[in-house]
Amino acid sequence: MTESKVLFITGVTGGIGRELLRIFLERTEDRLILLVRPKASESHHQRVERLLGKVGVNGRSKGRIRVVAGDVTQPKLGLSAEDWTTVVREADEFYHSAALTNLGASWDEAERINLQGTVHALELAREA
Secondary structure, three states, X not given: OOOOOEEEEEOOOOHHHHHHHHHHHHHOOOEEEEEEOXXXXXXXXXXXXXXXXXXXXXXXXXXXXXXXXXXXXOHXXXXXXXXXXXXXXXXXXXXXXXXXXXXXXXXXXXXXHHHHHHXXXXXXXXXX
């Protein structure tokens, strides 16, 4: 049996991220740190609770999940100083799946989310 790791994942509320979450919870014992952007109508915790219901997460698996509020378009992924430090110190692997996939979106919006979001995610991974 391999030793469990800590995985940091962006974009878990999207299609690819949701599938990554399901696979990691079903096939590993790894701990997960999930970056989730709060919305005006839903906190980051509420969004993850709804998501966990969709992927069929059991109570035991919930204990392996830590949710942090953030936004890939913001410097330092919009993480609090405490959360940034935690991810830098604890994360063994990074999975950046946050992306804008709407082909009708403006170029500026796509660049902000897809390009700048990736730059911000790489800054975190590099520091870790």
